[in-house]
Amino acid sequence: MDHYVKPEVYYPDDDIEKVKEQGVLKYRSERLPTWCPGCGYFGIETALTNALSSLAIQPKDLIMVSGIGCMGRYPFFVRGYGMHTLHGRALPVASGAKLARPELTVLALIGDGDGLGIGAGHLPHTIKRNPDITCVLFDNAIYGLTKGQTSPMTPQHQVTRSHPLGNPDPKMNPILLALSYGAGYVARGFAGMPDQMQVLFEQGIRHKGFSFIHIMSPCVTFDKVNYLYDNLRSWVRPLPPSYDSTNLDKAFDIARGEELFTGLIYNKTA
Ligand SMILES: Cc1ncc(C[n+]2csc(CCOP(=O)(O)OP(=O)(O)O)c2C)c(N)n1
Ligand code: SF4
Numbered sequence: 001m002d003h004y005v006k007p008e009v010y011y012p013d014d015d016i017e018k019v020k021e022q023g024v025l026k027y028r029s030e031r032l033p034t035w036c037p038g039c040g041y042f043g044i045e046t047a048l049t050n051a052l053s054s055l056a057i058q059p060k061d062l063i064m065v066s067g068i069g070c071m072g073r074y075p076f077f078v079r080g081y082g083m084h085t086l087h088g089r090a091l092p093v094a095s096g097a098k099l100a101r102p103e104l105t106v107l108a109l110i111g112d113g114d115g116l117g118i119g120a121g122h123l124p125h126t127i128k129r130n131p132d133i134t135c136v137l138f139d140n141a142i143y144g145l146t147k148g149q150t151s152p153m154t155p156q157h158q159v160t161r162s163h164p165l166g167n168p169d170p171k172m173n174p175i176l177l178a179l180s181y182g183a184g185y186v187a188r189g190f191a192g193m194p195d196q197m198q199v200l201f202e203q204g205i206r207h208k209g210f211s212f213i214h215i216m217s218p219c220v221t222f223d224k225v226n227y228l229y230d231n232l233r234s235w236v237r238p239l240p241p242s243y244d245s246t247n248l249d250k251a252f253d254i255a256r257g258e259e260l261f262t263g264l265i266y267n268k269t270a
Pocket of ligand 2: 034035036038039040041070140144145218219221
């Protein structure tokens with residue numbers, strides 16, 4: 001994987017022309033990613049760094065705050081300021097960073113177990129306060145780091161390591177939650193569709209206020225039945241060009257519907 005080879009030259013100074021010229025290379029950190037080969041998180045990382053590059057956001061103007069889980073390692077692999085916090089705490093820490101340094105681009109990176117389960121209390125409260133941060137939900141519908149237990153996004157009846165007789169609970173609906181608490185920018189993507197993800201990340205970062213971007217991402221090591229690349233590819237459908245993302249009622253219909261639409265579901269300021 002050439003993209004992840006430690007760069008020969010490490011640029012301590014941030015030169016905007018070099019950011020544009022080098023694209024994602026500029027965002028390589030000195031640490032190699034430790035995600036499993038094939039993990040969907042590589043696609044998210046690439047799309048997100050491409051978005052930062054295209055917006056010409058320099059690493060010195062970026063802070064990435066993550067919770068606990070495999071996705072929590074993201075700030076180690078990407079250049080910029082970073083903080084690896086506790087479950088769900090990416091959101092209050094990111095809010096504090098934005099309050100203290102409003103000029104920074106602040107990303108809050110949460111997992112489905114981390115941000116919707118163990119640390120879920122922070123999400124609705126952060127959404128209703130509407131800080132200008134971009135929250136990316138790395139949803140692999142499983143606990144990856146701890147080796148395959150049921151998460152709040154695991155479908156009902158799925159057999160997992162923590163539920164050998166099947167998960168008794170229905171899964172959560174993060175898009176519905178984000179809309180219900182008033183998020184002004186709500187989008188959904190799939191880790192196997194980097195171009196669409198990049199556009200969603202760019203729009204989310206540009207949005208003034210809280211942006212919530214739900215990315216479905218395969219855990220190739222511990223989920224052998226649900227979020228497989230082939231499954232997700234056959235389930236997702238881009239929202240039609242005629243879809244009006246400023247219409248909140250339509251956004252709720254999309255959130256409640258059975259179809260897994262990807263794209264910009266709601267944008268208050270569009
Ligand atoms: C209070 C508490 N319970 C359990 C754990 C163990 N733990 C660490 S990460 C994790 C799951 C994270 O899952 P997710 O957010 O889906 O991230 P992924 O690893 O799948 O990226 C758990 C249960 C913990 N660290 N703290
Ligand atoms: S355990 Fe799953 S989520 Fe974690 S790095 Fe491996 S494939 Fe990715």
